[in-house]
Amino acid sequence: MTNTRKLAALCGAVGLALTAISGTAAADGYEVAAPAAPADEGRKFTYSFNLGVVSDYVFRGISQSDNDPTIQGGIDLGYGIFYAGWWASGVNFDAASNDARVEMDWYAGIKPTWRDATFDFGVIYYTYPGEGYRIGVDGPDINYVELKAGVSGQLFKNFATGLIVYWSPEYYGETGSVWTIEGAAGYTFHQIGPFVPSITGVVGYETGGSDYSAFNGYNNYWYWNAGLALAVDKLTFDFRYWGTNASNSTSDTLTCINDYCGDRFVFSAKVALP
Numbered sequence: 001m002t003n004t005r006k007l008a009a010l011c012g013a014v015g016l017a018l019t020a021i022s023g024t025a026a027a028d029g030y031e032v033a034a035p036a037a038p039a040d041e042g043r044k045f046t047y048s049f050n051l052g053v054v055s056d057y058v059f060r061g062i063s064q065s066d067n068d069p070t071i072q073g074g075i076d077l078g079y080g081i082f083y084a085g086w087w088a089s090g091v092n093f094d095a096a097s098n099d100a101r102v103e104m105d106w107y108a109g110i111k112p113t114w115r116d117a118t119f120d121f122g123v124i125y126y127t128y129p130g131e132g133y134r135i136g137v138d139g140p141d142i143n144y145v146e147l148k149a150g151v152s153g154q155l156f157k158n159f160a161t162g163l164i165v166y167w168s169p170e171y172y173g174e175t176g177s178v179w180t181i182e183g184a185a186g187y188t189f190h191q192i193g194p195f196v197p198s199i200t201g202v203v204g205y206e207t208g209g210s211d212y213s214a215f216n217g218y219n220n221y222w223y224w225n226a227g228l229a230l231a232v233d234k235l236t237f238d239f240r241y242w243g244t245n246a247s248n249s250t251s252d253t254l255t256c257i258n259d260y261c262g263d264r265f266v267f268s269a270k271v272a273l274p
Helices: 014-022 210-216
Strands: 045-054 070-079 082-090 102-110 117-127 144-156 159-168 178-188 196-208 220-232 235-244 264-273
Touching: 196 210
Parallel strands: none
Antiparallel strands: 045 070, 045 264, 070 082, 082 102, 102 117, 117 144, 144 159, 159 178, 178 196, 196 220, 220 235, 235 264
């Protein structure tokens, strides 16, 4: 499991702040595989690199790094309304006896605009190189694909909202069809000294069938985050609170052992170039 997932978009204008919370593990605040804001209407080739550190890699409210810090980074490419990219993060699933130590996400899509709305239609492939189980039996495949469709825009100056829907035909752990819906909002303030502050928040809902319930110990759950980002030039600092209503019972679910689903504050620092 991953999910969003990005901080670079939290600097500057509101459009960037919203992209960070509506796309992306990031990223949901930030979400993995959330591409940067779309290129302008001209057919220009764009690219960017990002590198950061987080106190805990949280995807859709659930820790992916065993509650520990990790390093993340990625590359985004764009041409007109088209985008593609690659993003990676350290992971740690020791509690589930899985050897995966890296998550690599590959994504592509289009971001057309209509009037004041920006749409996002894309595909994300979540991969975990080296994944394997140490419990003497073959475990389920944890690589999976998601399709997404979303829309975002400014309701008024400096305030933007968005809605995005994800669907996977065979989700993490071979748990069947899973739907995820996220709503997001963000407000960007005027510059204060060297910083451009913004506040952002996400509410998400994920649901699956019987295989999903058997794997997780629940068939649906809510997650949310809210945070403050301080952007200065190419660097962004993010302070974020995450929460879920998922079970933390070690007897019921592998997903939530070791308090992976518990409420937490996460600090992130990320640089994006150029």
